[in-house]
Amino acid sequence: MPGKSRRDFLKSSALIGAGITGLSSSSAKATPKNILSPDRMGVLVDTTVCVGCRNCEWACKDAHGLPAGDLESYENRKILEQKRRPDPSALTVINEYSPGKYSNLPVDVKVQCMHCDHPACVSACIVGAFTKEENGSVIWDTGKCIGCRYCMVACPFQIPTFEYDKAINPLITKCDFCFDRTKEGKLPACVDICPVEALTYGPRMELVMIARDRIRRNPDRYINHIFGEAEVGGTSWLYLASKDFNDLGFPELGKDPAPGVSESIQHGIFAYFVPPASLYALLGGMMWLSKRRKELEQEEKI
Amino acid sequence: MKKIFALLLIFLITSTVTAQMKLGKEHSKLNISCQTCHTCEVPTKNDPCLVVCPREKMVTIYQKPEETPELIVIDQLKDRYGPVYFSHRLHAQMSEMSGGCGGCHHFNTTGPILNCNSCHETSRKRNDVSVPDLKGAYHRQCMDCHREWSHSTACNSCHLPIKEVKGTEKEQIAQRLKGRAHPVVLEPVKILYRTESDKGKLVTFYHDDHTKKFNLDCISCHKQESCSSCHDVNKKSSDSKTKVSDASKSKLSFEVQHKNCISCHKDDNCTRCHSDKELMPFDHQRSTGWTLKTYHAKLTCQNCHGSKIPFAKIDKNCISCHKDWDNETFNHAVTGLKLDELHSELGCDDCHADNNYAIKPACDNCHDDLSYPKDLPGKLIRK
Numbered sequence: 123m124p125g126k127s128r129r130d131f132l133k134s135s136a137l138i139g140a141g142i143t144g145l146s147s148s149s150a151k152a153t154p155k156n157i158l159s160p161d162r163m164g165v166l167v168d169t170t171v172c173v174g175c176r177n178c179e180w181a182c183k184d185a186h187g188l189p190a191g192d193l194e195s196y197e198n199r200k201i202l203e204q205k206r207r208p209d210p211s212a213l214t215v216i217n218e219y220s221p222g223k224y225s226n227l228p229v230d231v232k233v234q235c236m237h238c239d240h241p242a243c244v245s246a247c248i249v250g251a252f253t254k255e256e257n258g259s260v261i262w263d264t265g266k267c268i269g270c271r272y273c274m275v276a277c278p279f280q281i282p283t284f285e286y287d288k289a290i291n292p293l294i295t296k297c298d299f300c301f302d303r304t305k306e307g308k309l310p311a312c313v314d315i316c317p318v319e320a321l322t323y324g325p326r327m328e329l330v331m332i333a334r335d336r337i338r339r340n341p342d343r344y345i346n347h348i349f350g351e352a353e354v355g356g357t358s359w360l361y362l363a364s365k366d367f368n369d370l371g372f373p374e375l376g377k378d379p380a381p382g383v384s385e386s387i388q389h390g391i392f393a394y395f396v397p398p399a400s401l402y403a404l405l406g407g408m409m410w411l412s413k414r415r416k417e418l419e420q421e422e423k424i
Numbered sequence: 425m426k427k428i429f430a431l432l433l434i435f436l437i438t439s440t441v442t443a444q445m446k447l448g449k450e451h452s453k454l455n456i457s458c459q460t461c462h463t464c465e466v467p468t469k470n471d472p473c474l475v476v477c478p479r480e481k482m483v484t485i486y487q488k489p490e491e492t493p494e495l496i497v498i499d500q501l502k503d504r505y506g507p508v509y510f511s512h513r514l515h516a517q518m519s520e521m522s523g524g525c526g527g528c529h530h531f532n533t534t535g536p537i538l539n540c541n542s543c544h545e546t547s548r549k550r551n552d553v554s555v556p557d558l559k560g561a562y563h564r565q566c567m568d569c570h571r572e573w574s575h576s577t578a579c580n581s582c583h584l585p586i587k588e589v590k591g592t593e594k595e596q597i598a599q600r601l602k603g604r605a606h607p608v609v610l611e612p613v614k615i616l617y618r619t620e621s622d623k624g625k626l627v628t629f630y631h632d633d634h635t636k637k638f639n640l641d642c643i644s645c646h647k648q649e650s651c652s653s654c655h656d657v658n659k660k661s662s663d664s665k666t667k668v669s670d671a672s673k674s675k676l677s678f679e680v681q682h683k684n685c686i687s688c689h690k691d692d693n694c695t696r697c698h699s700d701k702e703l704m705p706f707d708h709q710r711s712t713g714w715t716l717k718t719y720h721a722k723l724t725c726q727n728c729h730g731s732k733i734p735f736a737k738i739d740k741n742c743i744s745c746h747k748d749w750d751n752e753t754f755n756h757a758v759t760g761l762k763l764d765e766l767h768s769e770l771g772c773d774d775c776h777a778d779n780n781y782a783i784k785p786a787c788d789n790c791h792d793d794l795s796y797p798k799d800l801p802g803k804l805i806r807k
Contacts, residue, residue: 171560171564173563173567173568173571173577174571174577175567175577175579176577193504193579194578194579194580197576197577197578197579199575199576199577225568226572226650227568227571227572307549308549309548309549313548314548316560317559317560317563317567317579318556318560318563318564318567319548319556319557319559319560319561319563319564320560322553322556323548323549323553324553328553329553332553332554335554
């Protein structure tokens with residue numbers, strides 16, 4: 123990732139700020155300048171295949187230089203009794219749910235960044251640190267990040283986490299789709315280690331076809347829904363399951379891209395100088411009220 | 425097409441299991457569409473034009489577990505762990521009750537048993553990701569069952585640690601598995617099912633009557649058992665001869681609950697099995713009205729009723745089974761009455777009117793003042 127210091131950012135933002143004052147607000151409706159490649163990659167997670175071995179958790183930590191411990195220690199299934207979320211110490215986690223329609227075995231669900239096709243984090247990032255890459259991954263430039271945590275608020279899956287326990291230089295962390303590994307032609311670490319290949323890495327378009335084919339051939343095994351095919355405008359990570367996704371910790375989301383929602387709120391507030399105009403109106407009103415009260419008081423005295 | 429040839433070639437070269445079945449001309453007579461496996465109209469030996477896996481409608485192979493290889497060493501993918509020494513025959517025996525060979529050997533052709541790597545590629549990074557790779561395929565076969573009964577996904581329950589594998593190890597393990605068969609499954613004598621039926625709340629199922637007397641195979645009822653119904657680390661073994669099962673809380677449908685019984689008891693009414701009290705085991709006299717005596721009691725059901733299950737009712741006439749009996753060949757002594765010289769010359773129907781042996785034999789055809797059993801036509805050798 124190209125390094126850019128905070129000084130550079132402040133310089134550029136001062137210039138942009140100077141320029142923007144001369145522009146009308148209507149031209150500032152920006153959408154991320156990230157082109158969606160038709161060849162972008164994805165992962166199909168088949169939760170009916172996953173056995174919950176948690177090897178992916180270990181491999182992820184190992185690949186990202188996080189303290190991972192022994193692979194054998196991940197055989198402890200006690201940890202699956204509680205629902206966990208990704209955090210700076212674990213960018214992906216497995217959660218276990220009660221059995222679905224297909225088998226009497228529990229359903230295990232891997233949680234990590236979904237790598238949206240229209241990522242809300244990219245849109246919300248005020249410094250442009252986030253990008254949707256050609257290979258489908260949504261990554262960010264830690265050098266640009268100012269730690270505003272807008273991405274955390276914007277994400278419909280609540281994936282980006284913040285190193286709250288670090289006093290100095292806390293960073294945003296999340297799954298980066300093993301950007302560095304895939305660049306070298308390797309598979310994402312979790313996909314590589316999965317013993318049952320519950321995670322299938324391939325072109326997203328192809329994965330959608332494969333997922334549809336699996337549902338068609340095994341209607342008893344799967345519910346007829348590919349999570350991520352349409353949710354928030356589509357995600358690079360796709361899921362198949364034997365029970366409703368709402369019962370597997372997935373949020374209920376519409377088909378509209380998440381930035382549409384966050385952008386319309388942000389732009390709505392700031393369009394046509396509404397905040398400054400309303401501030402002036404409020405102050406003016408207060409002045410007018412206090413002035414009138416003074417006048418009334420004086421009239422009473424007379 | 426080159427790819428298919430390459431796969432076939434790999435299969436031939438790497439085949440560790442000798443092909444147990446030959447793909448003969450006979451397979452064309454099987455009741456499946458040729459298009460299931462072949463893409464062209466006229467497949468030849470040189471160009472079988474096989475469709476790529478997965479082939480959706482596929483017949484499965486069947487072999488007796490005893491004919492299958494005892495041990496298979498799975499070591500194509502040594503990575504983080506050592507090879508797996510797979511006790512194939514033992515697993516084949518267990519699979520008899522849970523899906524059979526086809527549970528693992530899915531999408532097989534009608535002929536030789538294909539190796540997993542003839543469809544599943546060894547590399548995870550590949551062009552066609554619609555079929556799992558070899559590592560995924562192996563683990564999918566094993567881990568669902570293994571985690572069901574062990575409640576664990578521990579790698580070392582199958583894999584040897586990579587550092588401990590030495591040259592002689594294979595022989596040692598092969599020696600240990602040699603001749604190892606699944607222990608005899610302990611059967612319950614009877615199972616009492618508590619039900620909510622208004623025809624009777626209790627169903628008494630005599631398991632050993634069905635297996636020992638009626639000679640039913642385990643798999644005629646237990647086809648799709650889950651591994652954990654026998655193997656579960658949390659399950660306490662029970663030595664009790666009588667099992668009690670509460671079927672009243674079962675979520676299964678009426679059809680599913682009665683499926684196994686109804687295949688034979690389709691002409692019986694509910695009270696044949698349902699009652700408010702425990703029923704008695706099978707008794708030939710009570711159920712059929714025919715008492716099995718001296719000779720017949722020693723026979724198996726199949727001797728008279730044939731092997732077809734459910735057993736059909738048979739004619740009570742001796743001749744319907746003993747087809748070779750006539751005046752010449754029948755030795756009357758087997759009935760317990762040895763005929764004297766004079767009477768042994770007579771025909772059967774001289775005493776047994778209309779060849780009906782169920783009613784009292786008549787003496788008045790020849791004798792005015794004699795009657796059976798007061799007077800006998802010979803010597804009683806057995807009561």
